[in-house]
Amino acid sequence: MAWATCADETMNADATTRPARRRHPLRDVLLACMLVLLLSQALIGALSLSALDRLAIDNTAERVELLAGQTSAQIQTGMRLGKPLAQYFGLSEMLASLRQRIPDLLGASVVLSGGQVVASVGDGLQTASLLKALRTRGDAGMGVVRSPSGAVYQTDAQGIMVAVPLMLADADMKGAVVLQVRQQNMKNSALMTHNLGVLAISTLGAAILLTLFFRFVIPLYELASASRARLFAPLLILLLAQGLYAAYTIHTFRVVWVQVTRENTEVLGRGLQHDLDRVLGFGIAPDHLRGVEQPMARLAASFPVISELRLLGADGKILNRANAHGAMPAQVSSVVGDDSLVFPLKARPDGPEIASLQILPDKTLIAQGVHARILDAATVVAVALVAAIELLLLLTLLMDRAFAVPVRTSSGEPVGLDDSSSVGSLVRPVMFGFLFALALPLSFLPIYARSLLPDGGSGQGAALLVALPIAAEMACGLLTALLAGRLIDRRGWQFPVLTGLLIAVAGNLACAAAGSLITFILARGLVGLGYGLAWMGLQGFVVIRSPAAYRGRNMASVVAGLFAGHLSGAAVGAMIMQQLGFSAVFVIGAVLLALPAVGVLTLMWPYRHLPGQHEARSAAAPAVRSWVTLRKLLATRDFGMLLVGCIIPFSIAQVGLLTYALPLYMDAQGSSVASVGRILMLYGFCVIYVGPYMGRMADRSAYKKYWIAAGGLVGSIGLLSLHFASGILAAAIAVVLLALASCLAGGAQTAYMLSLDHVQNYGAGAATSVMRAADKFGQMLGPLLVGGLFASVGISGGLAVTGMLYLVATLAFMAFAPRLGRR
Incomplete structure (x- = not known):
């Protein structure tokens, strides 16, 4: 017993005198920086690689669509001559010839609009979802993508399946040409390997710079203090790493798209080259070809990137010209840029070149395509940058905690953490x-x-x-x-x-x-x-x-x-x-x-x-009040008008436009879901980076009512603008104006509300909860109201009516709500 008592005293003494666990704040901060770096680079890498994989799928689908379109054009020519599709002879030979032109072809079929297979080669294809998408011409359905030409495609574990409709002059779909190809394995491609290599090098370089900075540059006392240097340097290093990788990614997107566009043009050009070689093999001289502009025009119409096709003689003189609209005058200069494609024409495979086919690309469309690819890459960079900034703010918190010496009170509350x-x-x-x-x-x-x-x-x-x-x-x-x-x-x-x-x-x-x-x-x-x-x-x-x-x-x-x-x-x-x-x-x-x-x-x-x-x-739930008192508060000229004229209309417009109307509006404009995400990013950028500045300006203003009214006017103008303009730019402007409305009114609403005498009598906390409930009520009402308007007056009309209601509510607030000075 005595031994146990002595042992307990010795253990207690050791526990009292033993130093606390040794802390390594510099190591903890450095590890936290490395974690933030890895997470940020992993995010931008995952998004970039996913976008590259999507780009590869789209490029493959476009190539297959072009070849399927050529087969579809041949079949439609026979149908216009009176051949019924169900008894069309020679379809199997047409499909079999595609194997030579598409090495990764898994299967090909010609099917009727009801799904009956007329001819097929290779694997059997499940075409029900693609045919449904071609018939409806509305929403393509889950997993089905509709191209601007009207073709549809989907990707699954078997590969990429593309369907091109077979149409007649009455615009009624008679069937479709469906091709399925093996999906490229981007994980093993050189493009993906190079991209991962650049990502690894940029991440490693940033990690080395972070280590050198925290080990030799910044003093420990400055790291422990809340100085800007400890955040600025990691942010600069992270931006440098992401900037280098982003520049490479943008360059890759541009090069890949231009290369694939050129390859697709070559695929189409070789098909016309083969047809012209066969005609020349009959002994017809190149300058005696009649009607050659028609297949040239059809080829230009099938691929919008092609601006013009030219048939040149052996001496370089232009014999025929055509674009998507038909024949063109031949009396022009034959000098073209280096980006044109030239296909030699021969009467015999081993014979001399007696003419040439020249394809000129549309530089404007190519520039637009490059811009779209750059925009995709820039979106990835912007998303990763926003996430990186949030992670760096988390890093500052971890830095503070690494140098904190917290203690706990008897109630368990941490002090100094x-x-x-x-x-x-x-x-x-x-x-x-x-x-x-x-x-x-x-x-x-x-x-x-x-x-x-x-x-x-x-x-x-x-x-x-x-x-x-x-x-x-x-x-x-x-x-x-x-x-x-x-x-x-x-x-x-x-x-x-x-x-x-x-x-x-x-x-x-x-x-x-x-x-x-x-x-x-x-x-x-x-x-x-x-x-x-x-x-x-x-x-x-x-x-x-x-x-x-x-x-x-x-x-x-x-x-x-x-x-x-x-x-x-x-x-x-x-x-x-x-x-x-x-x-x-x-x-x-x-x-x-x-x-x-x-x-x-x-x-x-x-x-x-x-x-x-x-x-x-007081801030999270309404205080206990009688319904009579609440009704009196809602009926006041100040608080009631704030809810009816500002809070609820803005919530209706915000959720009605951003969450409900914008995806449907952009889909009706033919834009992708990624474009919707990019426009939603504009709203967030304004609220995050513009809102605080406007909030401080509103705090210094003596009259908050003017800020609230200005927000309502700007937001209603944004919605009304969609009635007079359409397209992606118009939608982006409307969203930005709504975001500015949030920035203008958001900082002034609470201050205005708390300055009201009726609110002070009712209770500031309880009134705040009522205002928040009104905000949620408007958010619930937004999609229902806008959806009902869409059903009756259409998308543009529904948004215009919503904007008009928002404007009327704002004008009512300006007319009836009291103007309160600084309190």
């Missing part, structure tokens, strides 16, 4: 990861909902039906936003956050498995429940932990993380959808929701046992 004035930096990375995962499907939600309708979205009331999933998500978000306050009071902020993340995971998985519009609506409702719980829980954490003087700053930081995740997630989701399909996006989103959960359990978990959580009630 983080600066209480910047607790928003704890929530921002969690919010970024949360919104990144949830925003993945935002660029195609209405399109996916339309594909679940039995008629493919062409029936009566389809525009309203496809709005129901978004409306259900917003309604459930409104419900949980109102209930989350009590959960925070009773269970703490962590319970609604973790519960919301779990429900959102279940909702995303349910979206992936949805087989009908009803199940998809229910699944999006689950996502809305999870979003509302998690968002209000994170907001409650900021209210609990942040001093009153810093709540606005911390909340702005969290909102910036929200929009950063929103814009980058939408763009990434669009690219993933084009690569893997709709369902894969929802599954990946469910998996990525584990990242914000990790952030909660590491960054925010030390603050789970905090007293004073009753403070969250």
